[in-house]
Amino acid sequence: MYYELLKTHFNKIVRLPPRELDTIVDYYQEEKVAKGTFLLRKSEILRLEGYVVEGCFKISTIDKKGSEKVLYFAARDWWVMDIDSFANQTASSLDIQALEDSTLLVISKARKEQLYQEFPKVERLFRIMYQRSVAAWQKRLIRNQTMTAEERYQHFVTLYPEITELVTNKLIASYLGITQEFLSMIRRRRAEKRT
Amino acid sequence: MYYELLKTHFNKIVRLPPRELDTIVDYYQEEKVAKGTFLLRKSEILRLEGYVVEGCFKISTIDKKGSEKVLYFAARDWWVMDIDSFANQTASSLDIQALEDSTLLVISKARKEQLYQEFPKVERLFRIMYQRSVAAWQKRLIRNQTMTAEERYQHFVTLYPEITELVTNKLIASYLGITQEFLSMIRRRRAEKRT
DNA sequence: TTCATTAATTAAACTAGTTTAAGAATTTTG
DNA sequence: CAAAATTCTTAAACTAGTTTAATTAATGAA
Numbered sequence: 301m302y303y304e305l306l307k308t309h310f311n312k313i314v315r316l317p318p319r320e321l322d323t324i325v326d327y328y329q330e331e332k333v334a335k336g337t338f339l340l341r342k343s344e345i346l347r348l349e350g351y352v353v354e355g356c357f358k359i360s361t362i363d364k365k366g367s368e369k370v371l372y373f374a375a376r377d378w379w380v381m382d383i384d385s386f387a388n389q390t391a392s393s394l395d396i397q398a399l400e401d402s403t404l405l406v407i408s409k410a411r412k413e414q415l416y417q418e419f420p421k422v423e424r425l426f427r428i429m430y431q432r433s434v435a436a437w438q439k440r441l442i443r444n445q446t447m448t449a450e451e452r453y454q455h456f457v458t459l460y461p462e463i464t465e466l467v468t469n470k471l472i473a474s475y476l477g478i479t480q481e482f483l484s485m486i487r488r489r490r491a492e493k494r495t
Numbered sequence: 496m497y498y499e500l501l502k503t504h505f506n507k508i509v510r511l512p513p514r515e516l517d518t519i520v521d522y523y524q525e526e527k528v529a530k531g532t533f534l535l536r537k538s539e540i541l542r543l544e545g546y547v548v549e550g551c552f553k554i555s556t557i558d559k560k561g562s563e564k565v566l567y568f569a570a571r572d573w574w575v576m577d578i579d580s581f582a583n584q585t586a587s588s589l590d591i592q593a594l595e596d597s598t599l600l601v602i603s604k605a606r607k608e609q610l611y612q613e614f615p616k617v618e619r620l621f622r623i624m625y626q627r628s629v630a631a632w633q634k635r636l637i638r639n640q641t642m643t644a645e646e647r648y649q650h651f652v653t654l655y656p657e658i659t660e661l662v663t664n665k666l667i668a669s670y671l672g673i674t675q676e677f678l679s680m681i682r683r684r685r686a687e688k689r690t
Numbered sequence: 691t692t693c694a695t696t697a698a699t700t701a702a703a704c705t706a707g708t709t710t711a712a713g714a715a716t717t718t719t720g
Numbered sequence: 721c722a723a724a725a726t727t728c729t730t731a732a733a734c735t736a737g738t739t740t741a742a743t744t745a746a747t748g749a750a
Contacts, residue, residue, distance in 0.1 A: 361637055363641040364641070371637065383629050383630045383633070384630040387623075416619065420618065423615065424618050427625060428582075430622060431578060431582055431621075434632060435582075437633060437636065438578070441566070441636055442556055444636070444639060444640075444672070445564050445639075445672045446556075446564060448736075449737070468696090469697075470697060477640045478736095478738090481698090481700085481701095481737090481738075481739080481740095482738070485699090487699095643706075643707095644706075644707070665726090665728080674707075674709080676707090676709080676729080676730085677706085680729085683729080
């Protein structure tokens with residue numbers, strides 16, 4: 301059932317013959333992690349790339365002042381990784397932590413390379429995936445520079461209602477690039493408006 | 496000579512047999528554009544993806560208030576495109592304009608697809624390129640959220656000395672996500688410090 | 691169930707960056 | 721080369737968001 305989710309995910313990007321798709325997803329292994337577990341800590345090397353089938357993660361970094369900045373949340377059907385650390389097997393600058401008991405399908409760097417070598421379509425698949433990802437990060441950057449904090453919050457809530465429910469406001473504030481206190485003010489203003 | 500630059504660029508990412516590399520870069524055509532020319536305007540579809548061999552471009556968007564936000568600059572050895580508009584042949588939200596007389600090597604969407612189909616290594620090449628690009632955009636986002644405007648300017652000047660020379664401070668300010676006036680103040684403060 | 695910890699809220703003082711406006715410097719164009 | 725347009729600078733008033741600090745609410749661990 302977990303593998304079905306990944307197969308659907310792949311098939312949406314590149315159409316693959318069922319047999320080949322089965323072989324490909326077989327490269328991934330199931331891994332359960334308890335809430336609070338760190339998949340990766342700053343300065344470690346990310347050994348496994350993961351696809352979330354259940355639960356939720358935060359991918360974040362700690363700045364010089366010691367405050368946490370959330371880069372993104374990864375819930376079901378998202379990938380969880382430090383793309384740089386995994387690809388080049390270099391020290392990461394990110395933390396990855398489970399926000400709930402979660403289930404992943406994971407693959408090692410060596411096995412991922414095998415996948416790329418043996419299945420040109422996997423190369424294509426991830427080419428398209430990363431291509432979309434670049435566009436998405438560019439859009440996020442533009443949103444940060446053109447929208448107010450309140451508009452960004454509105455956008456977040458609309459786009460990710462489940463994540464809004466799940467994670468603390470403190471983490472959402474961090475994702476939005478504002479303080480917890482200011483988000484609290486925004487939320488009160490919105491609540492007042494609605495009455 | 497222009498093609499040599501592209502060949503070197505490709506070879507740094509994926510090692511390719513010389514004959515194959517020649518065939519691949521042959522898919523690209525030289526195009527000269529005069530300073531001020533728009534390669535793309537908001538709501539148009541980007542028909543050609545370009546590799547800059549000479550000159551410089553700005554990739555930007557206009558926000559609701561009518562102010563321009565520079566997403567990035569593309570000088571020699573950079574790609575110039577709206578990744579989303581080109582890949583899906585959909586209306587763009589970006590403007591692309593030559594800041595100088597420039598030379599590009601360009602390819603159409605159909606020819607690019609042919610490249611992908613016929614050369615699995617090209618698929619791999621762009622997979623790696625986009626992968627690095629995602630990491631770079633993530634880093635930029637984190638910089639925007641953790642560094643002050645002055646630190647970001649310092650970082651920009653250090654990383655892109657030629658672009659700093661070439662483009663107006665107004666555009667640099669826009670890239671950094673601050674106003675022209677505030678950048679002017681930052682620059683004065685820096686000049687005062689250095690005396 | 692209770693204690694301890696962390697998150698959320700509120701409010702006041704603050705600051706990084708914006709806005710507006712006007713003059714000086716530079717670049718572009720005819 | 722001169723006029724027009726744009727960019728750059730300066731400064732004062734302003735504001736979106738931060739900081740600090742204190743209180744309350746919620747969550748987690750024993």
